Amino acid sequence: MSGTLFGVGLGPGDPELVTVKAARIIGAADVVAYHSARHGRSIARRIAEPYLRPGQIEEHLVYPVTTGTTEHPGGYAGAMEDFYREAAERIAAHLDAGHDVALLAEGDPLFYSSYMHMHTRLTARFNAVIVPGVTSVSAASAAIATPLVTGDEVLSVLPGTLPVRELARRIADADAAVVMKLGRTYPQVREALSMAGRLDGALYVERASTDAQ
Structure with missing residues (x-):
């Protein structure tokens, strides 16, 4: 068996x-x-x-x-x-x-x-x-004690590996967005957030829940 x-x-x-x-x-x-x-x-x-x-x-x-x-x-x-x-x-x-x-x-x-x-x-x-x-999404939200979404808001989960313009468009259209897979794409993600007009309100968490958070 x-x-x-x-x-x-x-x-x-x-x-x-x-x-x-x-x-x-x-x-x-x-x-x-x-x-x-x-x-x-x-x-x-x-x-x-x-x-x-x-x-x-x-x-x-x-x-x-x-x-x-x-x-x-x-x-x-x-x-x-x-x-x-x-x-x-x-x-x-x-x-x-x-x-x-x-x-x-x-x-x-x-x-x-x-x-x-x-x-x-x-x-x-x-x-x-x-x-x-x-998920790391839940852990990151807990780390900053900030709700991901409330009420009828829609959460978008996006890979940071998307082309910059596509990522910016999706971020701009989202009620709330989580961007994952940063690593080497961190500069491109910052650029996309800036293009979408969402950089100032963005929160960054890495290694959520670990000693290196």
């Missing part, structure tokens, strides 16, 4: 914001899998560490690239496609052996998460259970 794939949301970074259910599943899983960049330090594993137990198998899934620069013949997209395929095969081997796998996801597994790349590749063959987590 095949094992079950658990997509486990860890919340925004504070281990105390891991749900009771997520903690239970992490501790019970035969295999715990998590992603990291090439430096090897996994934020997901750090969050989950209090809930791991001795004897668990750990699958460390290391991204080959984190930006668009790569010598892969298929470019960045090709490198990532190969990575996700190989990672899915590693997880599938455990599931085929009857082992339950907890695949850790920062925030929520189905909200801008790398978990989804595994979900789409594995759920045709294996049973999957999603354990939702607190």
Whole structure:
């Protein structure tokens, strides 16, 4: 009998914001899998560490690239496609052996998460259970003690990787907007906020809920 794939949301970074259910599943899983960049330090594993137990198998899934620069013949997209395929095969081997796998996801597994790349590749063959987590959006709102939306307002969640003019248009049209995936796009996001006339009212939060907030 095949094992079950658990997509486990860890919340925004504070281990105390891991749900009771997520903690239970992490501790019970035969295999715990998590992603990291090439430096090897996994934020997901750090969050989950209090809930791991001795004897668990750990699958460390290391991204080959984190930006668009790569010598892969298929470019960045090709490198990532190969990575996700190989990672899915590693997880599938455990599931085929009857082992339950907890695949850790920062925030929520189905909200801008790398978990989804595994979900789409594995759920045709294996049973999957999603354990939702607190998103960074909620944690950021809590950090500044400011409501995201009230009444009939509409919240727009936008990736900072959108072209500047498109991002500015969407921000200008929004009742309230959250811009994610800043990182290297921070200057472009500031430009978009300025173009939309929303820069002065913008609030910036990084690493919400962690000691480095």
